[in-house]
Amino acid sequence: MKHNHSATIALSILALLGWGLFSYQYIKSKSKDNYVGIPYYKEAPNFTLTNHNGEKVFLYQFRGKVTLIVWGYTHCPDICPLTLSMLRDVMKELGELSDKVQVLYITVDPVRDTPERLKGYVPHFYERFIGLTGTPKEIEKVAKDYNVFFINHGDSYGRSESDTWATYLMTHTTTIYLVDPRGKLLITYPYDKFDSKGMAKDIRKVLNQQEERN
Amino acid sequence: MRNVKKILWEALFIILIPVYSFGSPKIEIKEPWVREVPPVSPVTAVYMVIENEGNEDDRLIDVSTEAASQAEIHDTLIDEKGIAKMQRFESMDIPSGKGVELKPGGSHVMLIGLKKALKAGDKIELNLKFEKSGIIKIQAQVK
């Protein structure tokens, strides 16, 4: 009889644990913070930069849309084309909803990436993508505000002066930042979270929440 | 006497077979492709799988192509903070039985100074030079 009693207690505890685990998973799956990317929560610092048509733009003018901010440079052969192609896939994935998304590509190489150069580069991946540049000081400020790191990797790259292709490479942060329609820096996507389907899913979720609020 | 000689020859032959026929790398290039980049870009990257079915290691030591003024062996390294850095290597090991995958966000052949803009569907020819296997010519499609 005593044995039976402890068995009942043990079973009850197990049942409780199971129920708790189930509820936790359930709440987690229903939670609005359950994103593919990493939740960030911060007011997105505003900035004013020059777009690929030579016009001044500022971040706040994209309020009402989901803004995706990426960093790169046009002499980048691997990671930047990969990022922009992936973002094009996100737009395709979103279909009509893509109208509510704006990609901003901020150069970390403002000396070479003039508005003209960005114009020949960024919209090539997707017509509505916007390339942004500025003075080296302006770019430095925005990068600092967003905790973005970049460095001219040229000197340590070991090219001699006589190289016909005088150039340098940049080392830079590849993380994508998602700013929600209210201007909150809501989610970040480090490289290992680059997944067009997952990002599109997050964006749908963010836009739905916005609808619910309105 | 004649028999002894024959046996010796046979023995030598048997000893030499494994040395000759097994001790070499066997390189095969699979699915080579080049990333299409906007015409203003002077650089792009080539990706592929380099397989080595042989039982000896090999090394990729040089790449050349008419499509660009330079072709280099690179690796993109992305650290835990999401910072990407590209590094140039003099050569790339191709271990036997394993092979190496060159893929976006990792190892690649970087083409520098493209002679003309490459469009999706174009094909370029590359010469891959291996330490032991010599030069292997490949066609990589732009996409």
Ligand SMILES: [Cu+2]
């Ligand atoms: Cu490279």
